[in-house]
Amino acid sequence: MFTLFFRKTLTCWVFGFISFWSLTALAAEYSGPLFDAHLHYNTEAWNGQTGPHPVPDVLARMQRSGVKAIVSNSRPNDGTIALAQARAETAAASVTVVPFVRLYRNRSDYDTWFRDPTIYDMVLAELARGTPVGPYRGIGEFHLYDSANANGAVAKKLMALAEEKQLVVLAHVDDAAIDLLMAHTASKGQKLRLIWAHTGIGGAPVKRVEALMVKYPGLMGELSYRPGLTCDRGDLCPEWRELILKYPGRFLIGSDTWINQRWQTYEDIMRGYRIWLGYLPPAVAKKVAWDNGAALFGLN
Numbered sequence: 001m002f003t004l005f006f007r008k009t010l011t012c013w014v015f016g017f018i019s020f021w022s023l024t025a026l027a028a029e030y031s032g033p034l035f036d037a038h039l040h041y042n043t044e045a046w047n048g049q050t051g052p053h054p055v056p057d058v059l060a061r062m063q064r065s066g067v068k069a070i071v072s073n074s075r076p077n078d079g080t081i082a083l084a085q086a087r088a089e090t091a092a093a094s095v096t097v098v099p100f101v102r103l104y105r106n107r108s109d110y111d112t113w114f115r116d117p118t119i120y121d122m123v124l125a126e127l128a129r130g131t132p133v134g135p136y137r138g139i140g141e142f143h144l145y146d147s148a149n150a151n152g153a154v155a156k157k158l159m160a161l162a163e164e165k166q167l168v169v170l171a172h173v174d175d176a177a178i179d180l181l182m183a184h185t186a187s188k189g190q191k192l193r194l195i196w197a198h199t200g201i202g203g204a205p206v207k208r209v210e211a212l213m214v215k216y217p218g219l220m221g222e223l224s225y226r227p228g229l230t231c232d233r234g235d236l237c238p239e240w241r242e243l244i245l246k247y248p249g250r251f252l253i254g255s256d257t258w259i260n261q262r263w264q265t266y267e268d269i270m271r272g273y274r275i276w277l278g279y280l281p282p283a284v285a286k287k288v289a290w291d292n293g294a295a296l297f298g299l300n
């Protein structure tokens with residue numbers, strides 16, 4: 001009886017070990033540099049330095065995650081200025097700050113920026129002021145909860161301005177709004193460089209994402225919070241793998257630290273990317289992880 005029990009236990013253990021081993025026999029995680037193309041350093045993270053995530057804290061999180069460059073934007077813009085001002089600290093952490101002008105001074109601006117002329121004036125003032133690491137390189141992240149608001153007077157002017165000044169746009173919008181925003185530029189979207197935050201957080205079908213990528217050569221997809229992106233073992237779902245392999249130069253990763261909880265899990269978020277990047281051919285993984293962002297902003 002004891003022998004049988006022992007044998008069964010041993011068999012279970014051996015098979016258990018084998019199945020555990022096969023489940024964990026994963027591709028090696030991507031281990032190269034990361035470009036965080038969607039980062040916020042909002043006021044509640046640091047509150048003028050005394051919040052839970054002051055500059056040394058966020059830089060340490062980036063450093064531990066192998067993040068070497070960030071698109072930084074913040075509500076209000078002081079957070080980005082603080083990161084840009086910390087020249088010695090960012091250099092020590094090997095993090096390049098790519099500053100964007102955010103369209104929000106406060107939370108109520110989220111719902112009205114697209115028709116508020118004072119937002120346009122604020123953007124012009126920020127662009128004229130610049131940052132300690134040089135001129136702003138883009139505008140956003142902004143949200144459009146109703147795509148029709150892409151036709152707001154200020155949204156129209158900002159898209160035309162972005163193309164004219166070669167500023168990159170970071171937009172959290174649906175697929176219909178991509179078409180509307182692009183239409184407001186002189187080139188009808190052929191020259192505007194637009195990072196589509198979450199590549200459609202509402203889950204636009206992959207075929208629709210692809211059609212937009214074909215239509216607009218400057219459209220880039222940032223992949224945080226994208227529904228349907230990952231499947232088993234943290235790997236990409238098949239249709240996303242296919243899309244990324246087809247357009248390896250068009251995707252980016254980002255943390256979207258929109259609330260402090262995202263800062264608390266920053267390293268886990270980046271680890272999640274490293275897992276699915278590890279299943280891609282190394283050259284494709286490096287493009288999505290680093291090269292595409294570096295190329296967009298002329299980093300080495």
Ligand SMILES: [Zn+2]
Pocket residue numbers: 038040141172197256257258
């Ligand atoms: Zn965001």
